Amino acid sequence: MGKNLGQQIALAFERLLDAFLSVVPAALVLLAAALVGVLTGFVLRALLRWAIRLRRRSRRDEPSSSRQILRAAGLKADPERVAGTVSFWTAVVVALAVGVNALEPGALRNVLSEAVGFLPRLLGAMLLAIVGLGAGALVRRSVLLGAVNAGLPWARAGARAAYVLVVTSFVAAALDHLGVGRSILVAAFSIAGGAIALTLALAFGLGARDLARGWLEKKLRAEEEDSGIRHV
Amino acid sequence: MTAHALPPLAPEVAEAIRRIGRVDLLVGIPSFNNERTIGHVVRAVVAGLARHFPGAKAVLVNSDGGSTDRTREIVERTEVGSLAEILVDAVPTGATTRIVTPYHGIPGKGSAFRTIFRIAAELEAEACCVLDSDLRSITPEWVELLLEPVVSHHFDFVAPLYARHRYDGTITNTIVYPLTRALYGKRVRQPIGGDFGFTGDLAAHFLEFGDWDGPVAQYGIDIFMTTTALAEGRKVAQSFLGAKIHDPKDPGSDLSPMMVQVVSTLFTLMERHEPAWKRVAGSEKVPVFGFPYTVGLEPVPVKLDRLLAQYRQAAHDLPPIWESFLSPGSLAAIREAAHAPAVSLGDEAWVRIIAEAAAGFRRRALPPATLIKSLVPLYLGKVATFVAETEAGTAEEAEARLEELALAYERGKDGLEALWGKVP
Numbered sequence: 001m002g003k004n005l006g007q008q009i010a011l012a013f014e015r016l017l018d019a020f021l022s023v024v025p026a027a028l029v030l031l032a033a034a035l036v037g038v039l040t041g042f043v044l045r046a047l048l049r050w051a052i053r054l055r056r057r058s059r060r061d062e063p064s065s066s067r068q069i070l071r072a073a074g075l076k077a078d079p080e081r082v083a084g085t086v087s088f089w090t091a092v093v094v095a096l097a098v099g100v101n102a103l104e105p106g107a108l109r110n111v112l113s114e115a116v117g118f119l120p121r122l123l124g125a126m127l128l129a130i131v132g133l134g135a136g137a138l139v140r141r142s143v144l145l146g147a148v149n150a151g152l153p154w155a156r157a158g159a160r161a162a163y164v165l166v167v168t169s170f171v172a173a174a175l176d177h178l179g180v181g182r183s184i185l186v187a188a189f190s191i192a193g194g195a196i197a198l199t200l201a202l203a204f205g206l207g208a209r210d211l212a213r214g215w216l217e218k219k220l221r222a223e224e225e226d227s228g229i230r231h232v
Numbered sequence: 233m234t235a236h237a238l239p240p241l242a243p244e245v246a247e248a249i250r251r252i253g254r255v256d257l258l259v260g261i262p263s264f265n266n267e268r269t270i271g272h273v274v275r276a277v278v279a280g281l282a283r284h285f286p287g288a289k290a291v292l293v294n295s296d297g298g299s300t301d302r303t304r305e306i307v308e309r310t311e312v313g314s315l316a317e318i319l320v321d322a323v324p325t326g327a328t329t330r331i332v333t334p335y336h337g338i339p340g341k342g343s344a345f346r347t348i349f350r351i352a353a354e355l356e357a358e359a360c361c362v363l364d365s366d367l368r369s370i371t372p373e374w375v376e377l378l379l380e381p382v383v384s385h386h387f388d389f390v391a392p393l394y395a396r397h398r399y400d401g402t403i404t405n406t407i408v409y410p411l412t413r414a415l416y417g418k419r420v421r422q423p424i425g426g427d428f429g430f431t432g433d434l435a436a437h438f439l440e441f442g443d444w445d446g447p448v449a450q451y452g453i454d455i456f457m458t459t460t461a462l463a464e465g466r467k468v469a470q471s472f473l474g475a476k477i478h479d480p481k482d483p484g485s486d487l488s489p490m491m492v493q494v495v496s497t498l499f500t501l502m503e504r505h506e507p508a509w510k511r512v513a514g515s516e517k518v519p520v521f522g523f524p525y526t527v528g529l530e531p532v533p534v535k536l537d538r539l540l541a542q543y544r545q546a547a548h549d550l551p552p553i554w555e556s557f558l559s560p561g562s563l564a565a566i567r568e569a570a571h572a573p574a575v576s577l578g579d580e581a582w583v584r585i586i587a588e589a590a591a592g593f594r595r596r597a598l599p600p601a602t603l604i605k606s607l608v609p610l611y612l613g614k615v616a617t618f619v620a621e622t623e624a625g626t627a628e629e630a631e632a633r634l635e636e637l638a639l640a641y642e643r644g645k646d647g648l649e650a651l652w653g654k655v656p
Contacts (some may be wrong), residue, residue, distance in 0.1 A: 018654065100374070141602060141604075143552070143555060145553065145554070145602065145605050145606055146605075148542070148545055148546050148549050148550060148609060149487075149488050149542075149605060151538065151541065151542050151545070153545070155545065155549050156548075156549050158362050173344060
């Protein structure tokens with residue numbers, strides 16, 4: 001019985017070793033794919049940086065439009081660096097996807113396929129969130145400037161609310177892109193949107209009718225009447 | 233300047249140009265829903281041409297932005313009445329030819345002027361002038377004062393010189409005049425006055441400008457014309473026209489967009505004419521035509537508390553935006569002025585703010601419109617300072633105060649050049 005037990009244990013270890021050994025080619029393939037991805041990423045990044053520098057040198061006197069776009073979104077990052085990072089990680093993800101496809105069909109490939117297949121969606125969601133932050137910063141600044149220049153006392157709070165609204169919308173879109181809590185998101189947004197509209201309608205249109213009328217009348221009057229100054 | 237497509241002309245205008253051939257003088261009037269005032273302007277122009285240029289072949293061009301009232305009809309049909317009565321001793325000649333045309337391009341004064349320049353170029357006009365269509369104080373002499381320096385004294389560009397209330401034209405007083413003077417070295421007191429005289433050649437040259445889709449097509453046109461003339465070393469004069477009284481409110485003249493159009497054109501032209509303004513130090517007077525006289529001016533009642541409130545709110549709310557282009561020293565000056573019992577934004581601080589804004593505009597620290605909109609409350613703070621300093625004094629003392637500000641701009645030019653040079 002003891003001998004039989006020893007054989008069974010040896011057999012189990014043998015199967016375990018076989019299983020590990022069968023993974024080695026897959027791991028090597030993935031490693032090679034990752035290496036190719038990293039190398040391609042480096043090359044792509046270098047090429048992009050070179051092209052951007054070349055363009056910058058040829059248009060030395062003109063401010064870079066990509067920098068302007070990033071600045072407009074409130075991001076101080078160097079466009080060269082942003083382009084390099086995006087191209088690098090794109091190359092790595094594509095190489096990994098190709099590597100997984102090259103694996104023998106089986107459970108491992110299925111699992112890895114799902115994991116790698118999720119990466120583009122994850123990148124997409126991250127991109128949405130970043131765009132949301134940029135758009136939020138733009139909206140916050142516009143609302144703040146507009147409200148301050150109109151002399152509205154709630155400028156800062158209004159700008160912050162606008163920022164939160166925009167960023168929340170983009171984060172929700174990112175979560176939807178990832179397939180996280182879709183139905184809850186739709187319901188939550190419908191309820192929140194409806195509630196805000198109803199609150200504003202009641203507060204401004206019914207509760208503060210006189211204030212609304214006064215405010216609109218003031219806005220419709222000439223701005224010069226406000227300060228008396230003739231600017232030009 | 234890069235060559236650019238010319239604005240299209242309506243077939244009937246092209247036909248009129250072919251029929252007229254060439255002219256000596258052209259008077260352009262841009263308009264948009266000015267039925268209340270344009271008849272008076274047309275009468276003044278026709279009388280002025282008959283009185284002062286009886287032998288000249290002249291044309292009046294109305295470039296209209298799609299008026300929905302009777303503006304165009306009034307230009308076409310306005311009768312001057314008995315010229316013998318208006319002109320007293322002059323012998324009236326034939327009627328002035330009139331061209332009434334819509335303009336093309338983005339709606340704005342600059343687009344209207346562009347069509348006038350095109351017609352002037354096609355008609356090979358020797359001298360031109362442009363006049364606002366909402367003027368109530370124009371007289372026939374304005375036509376002489378704007379055209380005669382070009383026709384008889386060989387000036388290329390004539391800017392207006394008005395008698396204005398000290399609080400009328402505050403963007404001009406606190407930014408445009410002193411900055412233009414410090415940059416290009418000529419004391420043109422009303423660089424964005426709106427009524428100008430210039431040669432036909434200069435009109436054709438204005439057409440070569442490459443960006444008629446930007447602020448130059450709107451309120452940026454006035455500073456574009458003046459700056460182009462100054463930066464290119466043209467012979468520039470001023471003509472004293474008396475008081476400028478116009479319709480109380482131009483619906484397109486809200487402060488923020490107007491300031492964006494004027495100041496962004498000013499800053500953009502600084503980039504274009506960098507070699508020209510870097511050669512200049514100090515400033516000199518510009519010849520003045522006409523007879524300056526004292527005018528009873530409409531009072532401008534200023535609500536100082538509103539200006540102060542807006543400045544103080546901005547000093548509290550906008551530093552995160554200003555940090556993109558203003559130095560810690562300027563931010564501290566803004567904060568200090570806001571906390572003072574009476575806002576007092578000094579000349580040196582103000583000049584530094586404008587210089588840093590110009591350098592920030594050049595390196596695109598913020599989108600151009602955002603950057604200039606963020607200057608609006610600072611400008612109001614400077615205006616409030618000026619009002620507080622001058623409300624008890626005479627008009628001459630107020631003008632002397634503006635001269636001090638202009639000198640501060642001249643002193644600050646080295647600082648501006650240093651900031652400008654730092655842009656990568």
